[in-house]
Amino acid sequence: MRRLATCKTAAAALPRLQLLRKSLTVPLVPPRTHHVRGITVVAAAAAAKKQPRQQVPPVPTPRPVQAAEDAFYAESASSFEQLGIIPAVSESLQAAGFKRPSRVQELALPHILSGKDVVLAAETGSGKTLAYIAPLASMLLERAAKKAAAAAAAAAASADGSSSSSSTRAPNRKQLALVLCPNAALCQQVIRLVSSLPGPDGRPLIKACQVSSSTPPPFDPPDVVVTTPGALVTLFNDRGSSYGPQWSAEGVASRAAFVVADEADLLCQGGYVKDLTRLLDAFKAGERRLIEAQVMAELDISDEEWDRVPRSFKQACWQGGAPAMLKAGFRRKSQQQQQQQQQQQGEDGAADTPDSSSSSSSSSARQDAAEERNAAAASTSSSSSSSKAQYGPYLQRQYLFVAATMPSLTKADVGIELQKRFKDAVWVSGDMLHQIKPHVEHVWRRLRGPEEADAALVKAVQGDPDYQAGQARVLVFARDTVTADQLADLLADQGIPNVLYHKNVPKEARDAALAAFADAAAAAGGAGGNVVMVSTDAAARGIDLPDVTHVVQADFATTAIEFLHRVGRTARAGKAGKVTSLYGKADAVLAEALMQYVQEGKPIEECFSRNRSFSRKVKRYGKFVPRGQEGEQRT
Incomplete structure (x- = not known):
């Protein structure tokens, strides 16, 4: 039985890897x-x-x-x-x-x-x-x-004296x-x-x-x-x-x-x-x-002045720099000074006007103020339209x-x-997001007890037609490093050379294991021979194992997300693949829920959960309840 198998240390992976190398015909990735x-x-x-x-x-x-x-x-x-x-x-x-x-x-x-x-x-x-x-x-x-082109143009302009001080900062x-x-x-x-x-x-x-x-x-x-x-x-x-x-x-x-x-x-x-x-x-x-630093230089704003800038203008600055600030209504220092001078002149003129004509002068002042606002707005609009040449670019x-x-x-x-x-x-x-590819062959086997686990694993590997033809690249998943070591020993004892891949295996052995897959996949006509890797979920995410022909879940995934990543190791880049899932009583609810979703070709997102939350939900409702539908079960 697997649990009674002798567990060798991770260091034993190197001799086993040497044995595998000898057995391969080539040397060992809204809306x-x-x-x-x-x-x-x-x-x-x-x-x-x-x-x-x-x-x-x-x-x-x-x-x-x-x-x-x-x-x-x-x-x-x-x-x-x-x-x-x-x-x-x-x-x-x-x-x-x-x-x-x-x-x-x-x-x-x-x-x-x-x-x-x-x-x-x-x-x-x-x-x-x-x-x-x-x-x-x-x-x-x-x-x-x-x-590089802009730098060359600037150097040329500087050489002939035509450079401008208003160049991009x-x-x-x-x-x-x-x-x-x-x-x-x-x-x-x-x-x-x-x-x-x-x-x-x-x-x-x-x-x-x-x-x-x-x-x-x-x-x-x-x-x-x-x-x-x-x-x-x-x-x-x-x-x-x-x-x-x-x-x-x-x-x-x-x-x-x-x-x-x-x-x-x-x-x-x-x-x-x-x-x-x-x-x-x-x-x-x-x-x-x-x-902010770039805009302050472009609009000649000091640190003290920036502290007084309204937040609405700062938000415009963060989103689009100086052009966005100007479009939002911010006025440059020269415009502010000009406006202050015009206001002062207007106030001085009003003081010299006789009281008898106050009504007329008030109306004229309002008209002048409106003209000034229109002129300022036109100036801002004009400056905004040409701002691409004056300001930026910004990060x-x-x-x-x-x-x-x-x-x-x-x-x-x-x-x-x-x-x-x-x-x-x-x-x-992608159109297959959270779904299993239709060109993956699935084999589901429920184990009546742990005594069946070892025999089922050996049969899954040795009974694979690709393995019998000497062209298989098999990835066996275990729940943890200890179990992975045990499974590797079991397969080796049954005449199935293999390599280990998990965090406790020396880096040299892990690299060689990945190279074994790559070399076997690259060999023409299937001449690379069989490669069997026993791994934890360290190989489930992101690691590019070329042309995995068969994924075997010796220990069933603990979550639907973990299942999706494991199964995704095969049938990549449009190729076909096979998945064998072994599960016992403890994994039956999740495994059989996933089996139904896979057979119906439905996304499995409704099965997503953390390991503990899934177990608690099953215990609470006495069955699998799709994610997001828990409230319906209470009525």
């Missing part, structure tokens, strides 16, 4: 809603006005089943250039093997390239990481080219993209993707680096900084400025033109949310300070939130919280 080509876009700005908050974003209607590959790729765009990506990045994507955009990329890229905040929620394996990396690379390179800082991930493994995966995009000289088109306690930042900031929220907060609190002012909190905030939260649903809850909230608050405050940070699950049924859900904080964000969701 208003409109549907566009099967994917839902939600403009969240008017959510509270037209629909209840719990309906944001809506779950898309199931689409007719299509061929797996056809359903994955974009329907209308055949190239990344058609979606707005600059030629240099499009060519790099082609060279890296990304020949066509996916359906999710087809919809997300135009919104990201437009500069809008975006919440991208789409099923696992839909190409979400590239959906933000490609436009970020395009915008960073395009902005760098424009800045935007700070000359290198912009970067900041990508936040839950853990180091996901950070490394993002860096590998960025580094895989080659430039004309063969080197990476843009540079990326990871910042952590063990990897201090480089002297020169790269184009993309990838880190965890906790590591970045620690850097700011400890010794970030000792690596240079660019690595202080103010330095990063002033350069990070783009902030991405990958696996956003995880980052916005639990132990991550405190650090993420601290960073977002700091970035928002930093944006305001930078814009406008763009926020992207990316996730495979985005609960949005109750006010405590991550989706609702994001909608409150980023009211103008565009929501992009």
